[in-house]
Amino acid sequence: MKKSDLFPLVFVDVALFSIVSDCLRVLLVRRAQDPNRRGWALPGGILKPEMDADLKSAATRVLRTKISVEVPHLEEVRTFSGVDRDPRGWSISVLFCALLPYDKVNALVKDKVEALEWAAADNPGHRMAFDHGEQLAVALHMLRDRVRVTRPVLPLHLMPERFTLTALQKTCEAILGKEIDKAAFRRRLKDSTDLVELPGELQRGSHAPAQLFRARDGFEFAV
Amino acid sequence: MKKSDLFPLVFVDVALFSIVSDCLRVLLVRRAQDPNRRGWALPGGILKPEMDADLKSAATRVLRTKISVEVPHLEEVRTFSGVDRDPRGWSISVLFCALLPYDKVNALVKDKVEALEWAAADNPGHRMAFDHGEQLAVALHMLRDRVRVTRPVLPLHLMPERFTLTALQKTCEAILGKEIDKAAFRRRLKDSTDLVELPGELQRGSHAPAQLFRARDGFEFAV
Numbered sequence: 001m002k003k004s005d006l007f008p009l010v011f012v013d014v015a016l017f018s019i020v021s022d023c024l025r026v027l028l029v030r031r032a033q034d035p036n037r038r039g040w041a042l043p044g045g046i047l048k049p050e051m052d053a054d055l056k057s058a059a060t061r062v063l064r065t066k067i068s069v070e071v072p073h074l075e076e077v078r079t080f081s082g083v084d085r086d087p088r089g090w091s092i093s094v095l096f097c098a099l100l101p102y103d104k105v106n107a108l109v110k111d112k113v114e115a116l117e118w119a120a121a122d123n124p125g126h127r128m129a130f131d132h133g134e135q136l137a138v139a140l141h142m143l144r145d146r147v148r149v150t151r152p153v154l155p156l157h158l159m160p161e162r163f164t165l166t167a168l169q170k171t172c173e174a175i176l177g178k179e180i181d182k183a184a185f186r187r188r189l190k191d192s193t194d195l196v197e198l199p200g201e202l203q204r205g206s207h208a209p210a211q212l213f214r215a216r217d218g219f220e221f222a223v
Numbered sequence: 224m225k226k227s228d229l230f231p232l233v234f235v236d237v238a239l240f241s242i243v244s245d246c247l248r249v250l251l252v253r254r255a256q257d258p259n260r261r262g263w264a265l266p267g268g269i270l271k272p273e274m275d276a277d278l279k280s281a282a283t284r285v286l287r288t289k290i291s292v293e294v295p296h297l298e299e300v301r302t303f304s305g306v307d308r309d310p311r312g313w314s315i316s317v318l319f320c321a322l323l324p325y326d327k328v329n330a331l332v333k334d335k336v337e338a339l340e341w342a343a344a345d346n347p348g349h350r351m352a353f354d355h356g357e358q359l360a361v362a363l364h365m366l367r368d369r370v371r372v373t374r375p376v377l378p379l380h381l382m383p384e385r386f387t388l389t390a391l392q393k394t395c396e397a398i399l400g401k402e403i404d405k406a407a408f409r410r411r412l413k414d415s416t417d418l419v420e421l422p423g424e425l426q427r428g429s430h431a432p433a434q435l436f437r438a439r440d441g442f443e444f445a446v
Contacts, residue, residue: 007230008272010315049231049313054305076301079317082277090272092233092315094302149373 008081009091012059013044013132014074015139018102019158019174020118026136027105029067030115031129035087038114039129042136043067044093059096066113069105071098073157077139085131093131097139099157122177147175152185153194156215164203164210165189194219231304232314235282236267236355237297238362241325242381242397243341249359250328251347252290253338258310261337262352265359266290267316282319289336292328294321296380300362308354316354320362322380345400370398375408376417379438387426387433388412417442 016027028040045062052058056074063069077095085091102118119125121140128136147154155171169185189195195213202209239250251263268285275281279297286292300318308314325341342348344363351359370377378394392408412418418436425432 006272008233008270010231010233047231049229049306055302055315078299079278079302083272092278092317094315145373150368 009086009089010047010055011044011086011091011093012047012055012062013042013093013095013135014059014063014071015042015077015095015097015136015143016063016069016071016105017097017099017121017139017143017175018105018118019171020102022170022174024121024140024175024177025102025118026121026124026140027067027069028117028119028124028126028128029113030117032114036129040117040119040124040126041129041132042095043069043113055094056096059094067105067116069100071100074098077135077142080131080135093135095135095139097143099143099155101158144176147172152188153192153215153219156194156219159215162198162201162212162214164212166210168213232309232312233270233278234267234309234314234316235270235278235285236265236316236318236358237282237286237294238265238300238318238320238359238366239286239292239294239328240320240322240344240362240366240398241328241341242394243325245393245397247344247363247398247400248325248341249344249347249363250290250292251340251342251349251351252336253340254352255337259352263340263342263347263349264352264355265318266292266336278317279319282317290328290339292323294323297321300358300365303354303358316358318358318362320366322366322378324381367399370395375411376415376438376442379417379442382438385421385424385435385437387435389433391436 018025018027027043029043031037031039031041043063043066045066047055047058052061056076059074060071063071074096075098077097079092079094081092083090085093121136124136152172155168155175158171159168165186169180169182172185173179194216196216198212198214201212203212241248241250250266252266254260254262254264266286266289268281268289270278270281275284279299282297283294286294297319298321300320302315302317304315306313308316344359347359375395378391378398381394382391388409392403392405395408396402417439419439421435421437424435426435
């Protein structure tokens with residue numbers, strides 16, 4: 001009897017989203033080890049109770065050590081579990097997701113990973129290892145639902161320090177994969193306490209000058 | 224070194240909500256065993272990989288065996304984890320929640336439970352075991368958020384087979400703990416495919432006759 005017959009294996013996986021060339025992308029890693037060696041997967045790893053304070057800390061550690069990424073906020077999506085999802089035994093994966101500007105990901109490939117790729121979130125173009133295809137679909141659904149229904153300011157995590165509302169709308173559109181109505185978008189932002197107007201600071205260019213904003217201090221990913 | 228230094232203990236806990244006398248209540252159990260013997264807790268138990276197909280099945284089994292309750296739908300809330308939350312070692316609890324008509328809970332107290340109580344969800348009146356006070360607060364927040372923002376039809380799980388929109392609104396109000404605007408509520412229901420009007424079936428009583436509805440076949444808890 002394997003230990004995993006009595007104690008489940010516990011993994012953390014992360015769907016790390018960004019916008020690259022106006023398109024929503026997800027970071028995939030190519031596995032350097034069995035099982036599923038050379039398969040494409042979401043970055044993840046096993047929980048180490050002796051090192052990790054909790055599951056979120058485990059996900060933070062895994063991103064740091066495997067792909068040299070520091071993620072300021074991680075949001076739990078849900079668990080995936082059962083006897084069949086990993087050949088090593090009865091397992092649980094706790095899926096997290098995060099939004100991160102593209103240029104914050106160091107290209108340095110580290111431990112246990114052969115390659116990194118920013119794949120199209122809707123259609124990554126690879127057969128995914130384990131149940132990571134389903135994990136990606138569930139994380140993507142949650143992200144879009146949040147942006148569409150409850151949190152139009154969520155993409156603040158992807159914005160530069162100062163930005164216009166038009167730029168924020170473009171980022172929301174890239175996440176949703178479709179255009180949104182400008183008037184309705186502005187109405188939804190009107191009462192947001194997460195946006196801070198920068199008095200007298202305007203973006204000037206080919207168009208009429210546009211008001212600049214910043215995210216409020218301590219803006220959080222979670223609802 | 225305990226096994227739980229290498230393999231975390233994995234539990235499932237369930238916040239089971241119902242409406243009793245127009246008030247949102249949560250089912251608590253009084254523990255018959257250490258740790259926290261005689262403490263009040265959400266019903267829950269340990270994952271048994273040799274018996275459970277996945278975490279949701281574990282939660283279903285625990286409700287069935289410990290408190291004789293069959294729950295048709297369980298929704299995952301989130302995980303709670305770390306070295307300090309349970310004296311038995313590094314542990315994970317996966318929290319689920321469900322809505323269930325009050326009279327579906329058999330009063331029979333079973334294995335490892337001393338007593339059952341439908342406590343006020345907002346203020347259960349007991350010091351809760353482990354981190355179950357926090358778990359209850361998180362589940363309650365999710366439930367109210369769903370009903371308020373994305374799923375006004377969620378309380379269909381608490382309704383009789385045929386009901387009026389006024390009765391559905393009263394149930395939503397009991398969940399939210401406050402009155403809601405009738406016109407806005409009806410607008411939100413207008414395009415719902417989860418409600419089926421029953422042609423010619425009216426509720427008659429002291430008020431004007433009111434149209435009766437049922438939930439569509441296969442209505443699901445989840446978003």
